[in-house]
Amino acid sequence: MGSLQLNSYRLASQFNQNANNIHNYKPFKSSSTHLSFSRAKIRASSATVPDDTSNQSQANNNTAQPEEPPQVNFAFVHSVLLPDGTPDIHYRTACGGQKLRxxxxxxxxxxxxxxxxxxxxxxxxxxxxxxxxxxxxxxxLLSPRTDKEKEKLNRKPKNWRLACQTTVGNPDSTGMVVIQQLPEWKGHEWKYEEVQVPAQEFSQ
Known part of the structure; x- marks a missing residue:
């Protein structure tokens, strides 16, 4: 019986010691915390992977043709007719904001x-x-008459201009201008009819 009591005491003392050890136990970070961090890191990395669809749309935008700059089309009619009796017309294009001369x-x-x-x-x-x-x-599309034009052209028709005093539109202007060259030396009359001129007729 005595040995049983001794053993019971030793068991009780060991239990109490283990209990004290449990109270003094400091928990450590479990491996699951580290794993969740790793998974979050992987998710963050995968979010930065470029999307094939966005790359394709960006490539399409880069290959899109740029818009043509604004320009003014001109038809210059010479004062002398061609041998077949038709007007001698030369087509040109230019940016606005320049002197007609x-x-x-x-x-x-x-x-x-x-x-x-x-x-x-x-x-x-x-x-x-x-x-x-x-x-x-x-x-x-033309600038108003200057004081010099009003002086020099006071007896001329209102649609006569001095090319050196006339500015054609602005840099962003578009349109069509038909000019009769050397109107004082024009030995014929011709009827102008507005027509759509093919783009290939104009040259820079």
Missing amino acids: DIMLDSNIELYGPYSRVLLNCAGGGTCATCMVEVIQGRE
């Missing part, structure tokens, strides 16, 4: 006629009135 000279369109030699014109000063043109269509 510069557009014509840069496009190799005859402007001065017999006054094209040096010292026979004022080279764009607006004092000689040798760069007169007649505006058949597109007056709304």
